[in-house]
Amino acid sequence: MRLLNIPKLNDNQKMAIYVSCLSVIESKTSLLYNRLSEKTELPLAKSLLLSIAQDSAKHSTLLKGVIKSMSSVEPKKDECEKHLGQTMSSLKALVNELESKVDSVSLPELYEKLLVLESTFGEEYLIFVQTQTLSYMVKEINQLYSIDLGNVKSVFESIMKDEEHHLEILTQLKEMSEPVVRDLDNTPLVKYQSPDRWINYSSAT
Secondary structure, three states: OOOOOOOOOOOHHHHHHHHHHHHHHHHHHHHHHHHHHHOOOOHHHHHHHHHHHHHHHHHHHHHHHHHHOOOOOOOOOOHHHHHHOHHHHHHHHHHHHHHOOHHHOOHHHHHHHHHHHHHHHHHHHHHHHHOOHHHHHHHHHHOOOOOOHHHHHHHHHHHHHHHHHHHHHHHHHHHHHOOOOEOOOOOEEEEEOEEEEEEEHHHHO
């Protein structure tokens, strides 16, 4: 799954739209996590979701700064939806699922879908950083400002690190939201080392 095809090196406008659309989707993702945080009762889960929302808003702001250093182009009304395709549809589906009745939302399943979404973000940023597109974009920026490749690359690398952290948080949230499995004598079973390895707490005491 791809957010958008990497633009050709000589297409300055498409590169600007590419980064602008990344900013748009990060902004929408921030709103999604904020809404999920509001609907979550567990204080720790609420805080963790809010931290992801804040990161996503930060990413959107950073990307806006990058693109405004390069071009004043703004995506047209439906341009990002046209280019982002499946990812935008996935976001809309998640929003719709979240806005349904709380009792009908499967949190483990929802977190699993968010894991896929965050993985996609990380992959897209990685591809963008590893191609020559970033170098060309910085050359365009450098015509107006004294900004080198390292500075711009560090922005994308910091976003990539955040995306990795989001995956860790979502994995924790998924495990936290899974129902506790009990044995016949109603003794809680606790997780050990991996989701597939369970030990009976009573036998360990």
